[in-house]
Amino acid sequence: MKRTRISRIGLGLLLGLNSACLLAAEGPAVPQPGQSKDDFINQLMGQMTQQEKIGQLRLVSVGPDHPKPVLLDEIAAGTTGAIFNTVVRPGIRDLQDAAMKSRLKIPLFFAYDVVHGHRTVFPIGLGLAASWDMGAVATSARIAAEEASADGLNLTYSPTVDIARDPRWGRVSEGFGEDTYLVSRIAETVVKSYQGKGLDQPGTIMAGVKHFALYGAGEGGRDYNTVDMSLPRMFQDSLPPYRAAIDAGAGAVMVSLNSVNGVPSTANKWLLQDVLRQQWGYKGVLLSDHGAVMELIKHGVAGEPREAARLAIAAGVEMNMNDDLYGKELPELLKAGAIQQSDIDRACRDVLAAKWDMGLFKDPYRYLQGADPVDTDAESRLHRAEARDVARKGMVLLKNQGDVLPLKRNSTIALIGPLADSKRDVMGSWSAAGKAFQAVTVLEGMGHATRGKGALLYAKGANVTNDEEIIKYLNEYNQDVVIDKRSPQAMIDEAVAKAKMADVVVAVVGEAQGMAHEASSKANLRISASQLDLLKALKATGKPLVLVLMNGRPLDLRWESENADAMLETWFSGTEGGNAIADVLFGDYNPAGKLAMTFPRSVGQIPIYYNHLNTGRPFDHEHPNKYTSRYFDSQNGPLYPFGYGLSYTSFSVSDVKLSSAKMHKGDTLTARVTVKNTGKRAGETVVQLYLRDLVASISRPVKELKGFRKVMLQPGESKVVEFPIREQDLRFYDGSLRYASEPGDFKVMIGLDSDDVKEGQFTLL
Structure with a gap:
């Protein structure tokens, strides 16, 4: 038998190739030196089973639906792509350890709602927008990214760039207002500040711009509601902020829960493929909102779960948040020819690409370097000076009759109101991993400012509302609203007694943070009856009345505007809110904020926004005429227009x-x-x-x-x-x-x- 001579070099090459093949079949997903992203992902996908590919499309939360022991086994089996709502390093490390036990060791990424800060809470979006200061906006986003990435998080569901022109919608608090240009500028700034010079660099997180698309335009201001909008208006007014975020490099997009012209966004191939992918050239990953794929059944475009999964994956929704619909239904849909292999491969590729961009294939623990902090909530982790400065910049002086403000430190001040000493409310909705015990209330802030100089008298005066149904609604998941059991009159009597002893009354009123949140649409924009009764009693004392407003939306402030001597809009101003408010009230900081949303005179004017069309019969304020576009039973025009804000100077x-x-x-x-x-x-x-x-x-x-x-x-x-x-x-x-x-x-x-x-x-x- 003729023998073939093989050199040692040739044998070595063969053995090396066989070893490489073996490693490729069973080894970890680790890029080789000099290997490109595309080559690496191609190689990795060539090794993946169908189950592993579909598993990458699964975005789940640890909780009752996915108990941690079960989830750890599923992760180790390679059937989970990402986790949300786990926000401490030990928990994230445990889950990533499970991923490293899987066959291919594909790392997880971890996501969370870091909306206006993380451990340090900055003002809500509407407050950030009111600063009209891109430096302040950038500071808040950069610090949020640093703190979130230090906790092991890789992606945030932010920024919210929905154009909002109906203040009845609770989530106007989360976004940046009514104007396309201003919101687009902020969108670009936030994305670049989150992602820095590259997501493989320290202190960065991937931006997940939301909600694509038109979520802020729901009929009647009701959350999750239908949107019907002409294409010119859509492209002119509502789509540019999303485009600005994409052009700035946003790595992820969250798909909105609403329908657009009859087609739910989660099943809207025109929106997700034709516009986002083809026209705009978006290359990142597309995430569903919570439970949105299953909700296609309630929308009425899918008759059963399998059809819902088919519509979503075909439209381009790549990661399904929370439920297990993709894992259950995609294999059978593929087998039946109802979807294509390319649908699954495209989605899997984009998820893997996001993980590559995050640097997780090079080091799955890149965001977990160093020892875990002994105290996750340590004071040393906060950025208080920056939070205080940013909060001051977004406050808007609405009225200052007779120069009541700034206050004098050596005076006697009665501080009244249900929100004056609320640590939870000063932080606002979507306050991420912020802790209420670390927040500074107005009472604390004014106490710091007046210590040793004047007298500060405090009374709660009223509950934020006495409506038992509203209280029950707000406290359904968490005990956020604490009710004083005294009678309303007893509380008012105490407040009036304090007011009569004072030189000036400062009333902190508005909304509980839960009133300006997801699923918190309101038909009535007035301050609650309990608070209005208090204000009327305070007004009757004859003392100068200063209102400090805490709220997450434009309110109907007709009575307040007519009767208060001064009004300061502070929104929900975050961890350092109380100190920042005191800085403005006492003149240590001269307010310069401007409204990013129009304040109506009444709910009947809504929608009201500055950049409306003229109509053929426009109303003329100087020469009113009957047959013009107007209300005959009300003063026309806004109470406070877009861009409005006073100063202590002129x-x-x-x-x-x-x-x-x-x-x-x-x-x-x-x-x-x-x-x-x-x-x-x-x-x-x-x-x-x-x-x-x-x-x-x-x-x-x-x-x-x-x-x-x-x-x-x-x-x-x-x-x-x-x-x-x-x-x-x-x-x-x-x-x-x-x-x-x-x-x-x-x-x-x-x-x-x-x-x-x-x-x-x-x-x-």
Whole structure:
């Protein structure tokens, strides 16, 4: 028999190849030096069973539906892709250890609702937006990422960039307001601050922008409700903030729970594939919202669970949150030919790509470096100075009649109200891993500010509500609202007695945080009857009345605006809220916040927002006429317009000057004004640029925000503020979804809010 001679080198190569094949079949999913992401994922998917691929699409929470012992076995079997709602390092380490026992050792990623801070809680989204300060927004997101990643988290379900123009919706608290331009700027800032220069770098987390799409436009302001919207309006007003987040590099997108023009987003192939993937070029992972795939049955587009799973995976929903529908139904759907192998492979590939981008294949414990903290809630982990500074920047001074504010430290102050000493409420909804015991209340903050200088008298005065059904609703899952058992009159009597002893009354009123949350839509935007009764009693004392508002939405404040001497909108301002509020009340910080949502006069005006269309019969406030678009039984227009906010000083804005009266396509012209501090204190203000296309192929808004500048001025100081205006700023989506500018006349408006502006005009040739 003829023998073939094999060299030692050749034998070594063969043995090496066989070993590599063996490692590939059973070894860990570890990239080789120099291996590209695509090559690694191709190789890994070639080793995966169908069960393992489908397992990667499973996003579950440890809890009653998935007990930890059972989940640990499932993870070790390679049938789980990611975990949410586990937020401490030991628990995350245990689960990742189980993944490292699986056949291919594919790491898990860990997600959580880090919405406006993590261990350190910053102001709610509406409060961050009211700062109009991208530096402050970036600080809050960067610190949230650092704290969350230090806990082992890899992904946040944030930012919420839904355009919200109906304050009845509870989740307006979570987002950034009504304006497309402002929300888009914030979306970009938050994503870049979370993700830094790369998710494989320390202190970063992946952004999961939500809720795609149009979640904030539900009919009647009811959560989860239907959305029916024309395509031009959709592309012009509601979609740009999502696009801004995608363009900024958001690694994940959460699909919304609502239907869009009759098709639930979770089954909406046009929305998820045609728009998001093809038009926008999105390459990241798509996550369902909680239980959304199963909910396709209640939407009425699926008759049973298998059909719901088919619709979702075919539309492009890659990870199914919470239930086990994909694991149960996808194998049979594939066997029956109802879905394609490519549907599963595409989804699995994107999940693996996200894990690659997080750096988890190189080191599954990358986010768990070092020893676990002895105390997860240690004070040393908080960023109090930054939280205090950011909180102050988002507060909006709504009224200050007779310069009641700032308060004098050496005076006697009666601090009254159900929210004055509430640690839970000052943090607000979606306060992540923040702990109420670490939050500073208004009572504590004002106590710090007045210690040894004046007298601070406190009384609760009222419960946040006396409606037993509302209290039951708010406390259904957690005992968040604590009710004082005294009679309402006894509480008011105590508060009035304290007020009569004081030089000034500060009443902290508004909403419990649970009133401005998911599933907390409201038909009534007034402050509760219990609190209003208290305010009327305080007003009757004749003492100056200062209202500190805590709320997560625009409220109907007609009585309050007419009767209070001063009103400070503080939203829910976070861990350092009480200290930040005291800083503003006592003048250590001059408020400069501006509203990111219009405040209506009544719920009957809703929706009310600044950039509406004009109609053929617009209402003229200066020359009212019967046959115009108006309410005959109410004063028309907002109580407080978009962009509004006062200061402890005053400012003037000059007439608008344009560098040219004409613009050619490709040109840029400059609009400028001179802003002067005409008061006696140093202060900041936000100078706002609005444009209007006077004649176009479709009706255009009466004004649209296109730029803003935050300016600090000393008393008597002036500064020229310039805004470049480009042809791109004039583009819009027409009736055929063509995105372009049209020649014609444009109005330029510059001012300190959307109502009070100076005007100029130019022509696009």
